[in-house]
Amino acid sequence: MATLNRQLYANTSLEKYATFYFALYHEATHRSPIPTPATFRPCCCARRTADARIHRTVVGAFPLARYEERTVELEHGDLLVAYTDGIVEPENAYGECFGEDRLKDLISNTRTRIPPS
Numbered sequence: 001m002a003t004l005n006r007q008l009y010a011n012t013s014l015e016k017y018a019t020f021y022f023a024l025y026h027e028a029t030h031r032s033p034i035p036t037p038a039t040f041r042p043c044c045c046a047r048r049t050a051d052a053r054i055h056r057t058v059v060g061a062f063p064l065a066r067y068e069e070r071t072v073e074l075e076h077g078d079l080l081v082a083y084t085d086g087i088v089e090p091e092n093a094y095g096e097c098f099g100e101d102r103l104k105d106l107i108s109n110t111r112t113r114i115p116p117s
Contacts, residue, residue, distance in 0.1 A: 001059065001067040008060030017061035019084040030074045081107055 001022070008018060025032045057065045074080060081103075088100050 002065070005059045005065050005067070006063060009063045012060055017058040019058050019086065021082040021084055023080075023082065025074075025080075032072050032074060032080070079107070079111060 008016075023032050057067065059065075083103065088098050088103055091097055
């Protein structure tokens with residue numbers, strides 16, 4: 001990620017940067033050793049949210065940005081939701097951002113309609 005950041009910084013104009021999500025998932029261990037923005041884990045009748053976000057620096061804006069790695073273990077029935085600011089920051093006609101709370105509500109409400117695998 002640091003190499004990608006330096007390349008983007010060196011080869012784009014100063015007002016340009018990127019947001020993206022990258023993860024590796026090891027099926028054998030059920031682990032994802034890259035930051036996961038949100039993992040929704042069902043718990044009995046309720047929905048519990050395990051917030052696994054870490055430092056979210058854009059790519060290409062700062063030449064020496066540091067990126068962290070974190071491992072998250074996923075359990076059977078977990079739903080991994082990967083998103084960037086392009087989902088939560090757009091505004092409606094009233095200037096209101098969609099926001100993370102609204103995204104969590106949307107996912108929780110939609111998940112109740114999806115039969116478990």
